[in-house]
Amino acid sequence: MKFGVVVFPGSNCDRDVAYVTRDLLGQPTRMVWHQDTDIADLDVVIIPGGFSYGDYLRCGAIARFSPVMQQVVEHAQKGKLVLGICNGFQVLTEAGLLPGALARNQDLHFICDRVPLTVESTNSLWTQAYNPGEVITLPIAHGEGRFYADEATLSEIEDNGQVLFRYAGENPNGSLNNIAGICDRQGNVLGMMPHPERASDPVLGGSDGLKLFQGLLEKVVALA
């Protein structure tokens, strides 16, 4: 399974993600420069965390106009996999691949912590390696992670079972319905504020995030 990690100026978790997919999981992985226009070789596109274009104007608002994003949209429309983590989630909502928006944290501070999350559904290929209802712990690190959507959109997301991760303990940022991660209607695009790549290496004391990536590999094995 071939992974591509998008690099915008200001991305800063790009190497962390590649470390997991390439070094820990041994999957072919390449960095995708934001001006690249050919990503046909990729199975999974990951938009990593960071501060793309300095998060100027609004998080993800400038990144969505990057040449590569047109390709990412087409990639998603083909039903291929797209994962946005943290700033990547913000970019995906700005690009219209995911509903809702990420607003400033309720307490107005950046928050770096480890939080418990409920895996809401294991029917998705993103979460198939988890157990139903499993509570996992993942790191978060964001200033704008408060998920917001209007009432109609929110109930649509909920009714379709698009919420894959929910904050299980105290809601850290004021997200509506404690939402931490959602997928699109088809299920091939996932956006999440927590960082699974930061909980993938046992040396750093936690591997709850690794299962997300492993689940994708199992899927491919199953298809083959």
Added chain:
Amino acid sequence: MTATSPFSPQEIAAEGIKPEEYAEIVRRLGRHPNKAELGMFGVMWSEHCCYKNSRPLLKQFPTTGPRILVGPGENAGVVDLGEGLQLAFKIESHNHPSAVEPFQGAATGVGGILRDIFTMGARPIALLNSLRFGSLEDPKTQRLFSGVVAGISHYGNCVGVPTVGGEVYFDPAYSGNPLVNVMALGLMETPEIVKSGAAGIGNPVLYVGSTTGRDGMGGASFASAELSDESIDDRPAVQVGDPFLEKSLIEACLEAFKTGAVVAAQDMGAAGITCSTSEMAAKGGVGIELDLDKIPVRETRMVPYEYLLSESQERMLFVAHQGREQELIDIFHRWGLQAVVAGTVIAEPIVRIFFQGAIAAEIPADALAENTPLYERELLAEPPEYARLAWEWSSEALPTGTTAGIEIQGNLHSWQDILLTLLNTPTIASKNWVYRQYDHQVQNNTVFLPGGADAAVVRLRPLEGQGSRGAGEQGGVNSLSGVAATVDCNPRYVYLDPYEGAKAVVAEAARNLSCVGAEPLAVTDNLNFGSPEKPIGYWQLSEACRGLAEGCRELATPVTGGNVSLYNETFDTQGNPQPIYPTPVVGMVGLIADLTKICGQGWQGVGDVIYLLGASITTLGASEYLATIHNTVAGRPPRVDFDLERRVQKVCREGIHAGSVRSAHDCAEGGLAVALAESCLAGNLGAEIHLEVSPTQLQRLDEVLFGEGGARILVSVVSTQQATWESYLQEHLGQNWQKLGIVGNTDTDLAVLTTDNQTLIRVSIEEMNDRYQNAIARRLAL
């Protein structure tokens, strides 16, 4: 000699130049300087740039050792970590800017120290900071504190370098003059360490990074003067940072260095273009011609004085190999950054600045950067009165206590109330309010989270292209080595006895590294002091340097560089100078050969046996207990016993490596009781402690519980290894250890009992947690 000066004494003084220094400038140039040149001398001859007051003192520091690759004088020090890994590290202050504009002052402090690291060809892998503020009850302090933390958070998080550790002190001595010291670590990513000396006559000089504007005019001079009520009007002297540009600059610079087209590099920090051109020229023994018309600007109609003194952020100066400049320019353009050829290396050792076709400034390079003024001052013949009076204090001045507690001004305070009060002291309490705002995990190498261990531990991941074998193959990951880092200074110790206090600073830093299992390697120091022009200020500086030098020699941790910040005084409205506590912050790095053999400060398992390594002798002099509970800053700080210090630290490290020691924690502010509480809180486990005190013994109970002393480490050991461990202790420490008790479970309290089973302290984890975790947030909420 020459015609009368074109400048009034006020104009000269406004550049921070003393009359005798002006005379020296005229002598060296053989003429009067013009306005731009005067400004260049002003910043380059400031303490911040040339260390004119501290250089003779810094000379006594040990600076060499088997692992030292680059010592003082370059942008950062570099140590050899083995296996081809090299670590660049350095500390720097941004005190004055942070006092005036806390957010940008602190943010640009982070940006500046990061540039020192990646200028060498190293990728920044970690940040630490050492912060000091006035009393947190003071609304002004709350504003400064929140602003500084927000500034560090803003810059560090965006630039993608984890802030993994640090220290924060609150004391009225810093109310008008907070200290913001930032330390950065980087792993060399280029085959050769990039130096700053210009070379190769005819080679092009490139200006890269951001544009130049009027921000930060004369920041170095501003940083080398006392703060006054009017300093707030100096806000233009504070620079504005852009971490997004810096992140791109890191990537572009590392990429550029790897091409081999760069001869030398220097970041533009204090004194901007002036400092970088003259330092690069002077270090290389050559000259540089620079054309200001080529410099990309963000403002119009700037004059040479402004170009030369601007401290606009995120800029660098390169010397490139002739003919390869375009290659470099392309890299920077790809990252959306400026890059232009703005000058040339010349043989004549002169910095020559052109503006609109004419020479705007022409100064011998070493007159600005190397051959700078030097002040040797006279040391007081005997310690100043404040110290002698403080040393007369003894614990006999305090009321005596009983097992029930101690009566202070008619009120009985139980020992557990005192413990809870200390845990609720912002200096001792958890700094979670602070580090929750810092991204401490980005880069995926943070092994210990802040608050979990005595030092930060970062995994050393193999360099890009070396460890990972590329697409499709199983990557060669998991280097098991790591680096530990800490920043330390107990300024009350240094204030009360600069020599002993400074030795204790070095010892504590090394002890913190040993507590995680790391071998201490080297030091970067940040000397924050008052005015050296005053006898007491100079005495503090001089004595502290003597102590630091001795400490670094005794513990075999050479100094690889650092920063000097003097004139940390504020004038109150009556015009009286109020110096800060002398604060020589030590940043120390250590090597961890095997990341599976390290430990944190929290208890690990029910039934583990708790020991105190080191001497049982402590003192209440200069202690946190004395200051917080008895409102007294007096006495002598503990004296460092380097022999015992080395032995205790070695035993601790070897115990960790052998797998017997499962937690280790330095007994620092608040003594044994606070250390016990912190180990309980970090491990979320209680403990039952039996102290060897009986009703007939002479030692004061508060001294046993809260007294402070060096070379003391609290450890817990797997119970099955008790016998081997104790014989090991006996062999290496003789009598200098004691068994204290047993680790309990989550529901057990921290209980401290006497030999005859009288309870001194019994307090639940929940109650301690409430005080410890919320002390800072609670004060800010008021």
